[in-house]
Amino acid sequence: MQLIPFKRLISAFIGSILFLDGIYLVSLNKIHLGTLLPVLIGFGLLCFAIFYQKIQIVVQKIPLRTLLWRLSWAGFLLWSMTVLCFFMYLHLATQSYAQIAPVKAIIVLGSGIENGQPSATLAQRLDRAAELAKQQPQTPMIMTGGLDFREQYTEAEIMSKYIQQNYAIASNRIWLEDKSTSTDLNLKNSQAILNQLNIQLNEPIAVVTSDFHTLRAAAIAKKQGYSHIIAVAAPTPLLNRYNSWLREYFAYLSGWVLNEF
Incomplete structure (x- = not known):
C-alpha cells in the first residue's frame, strides 16, 4: 500500500473514532475540553483525509506554506506524545490496590450529581472510599461538595446517603462539607471538620478521588498544608475514561502555569 493512501486511511479511521466519541459524549451533556477537543481533532483529521489532494495543492504552491504545514504536523505529533x-503515567501510577496504612480521616472529593444520584464517576469514588472505610472501621469520613445546579440536596448529602444505603456505614462516621464547588475548596473547607475531630494536617489523611485526579488533588492538598496525604484512586468508567484523562491533562497544565499548586 502506498504511503499517501495509507496516511489518508489512518487519518479517516482515527478521525472518525475521535469525532463520533466526542459527539456521543456531548449528546449526553458531558461538555468539557476532554470531549470538545476530540471532536475538533477528529473533524480536522477527517477533512485532511477527504480533501488531501486539494490541501496538498494549496500547501505546495509556496515553500513557506510547506514548511509551516510540516512544522504544524510535527507540533501536533509532539503534543500527542506528551498526552500519551x-x-x-496515570495508568501506571493508579494500578496499586494494596492495603492502605491506617489513616486519621477519609476525605472523598465530589464529582457531580445526575438526577439526584452520584454520577458514574462519583459512584466509583464512593465505592472505593467505602472499601477503605470497611478496612478501617473507626476512621471518620468527610463527604465534600455543595449544591449542584437544579439539585435539591447538596453533593455531600447525596454522597452520604449513597454510602449509608449501599454499605451500611453509620451516619455518625460521616461528616459533611457541603459548601464547596472545586477541589481547592473541598480540601480547604474540610480543614474545619478535621479541626473539630482534632486531626492535624501532618497526620495521615486519605483523599479518595478518580485515578486521573490523584496527581492534581495531592498537589493542591500539599500547597494547603496537608503533609501526609495518601491519594486513593478510584477507576474512571470506561465510557468517558480517556476524555476525562484528556481534560485532566489540560487542568494539570493550567494549574501548574497559574501556580495553583
Missing part, C-alpha cells in the same frame, strides 16, 4: 506519556 501523561496517560501512561
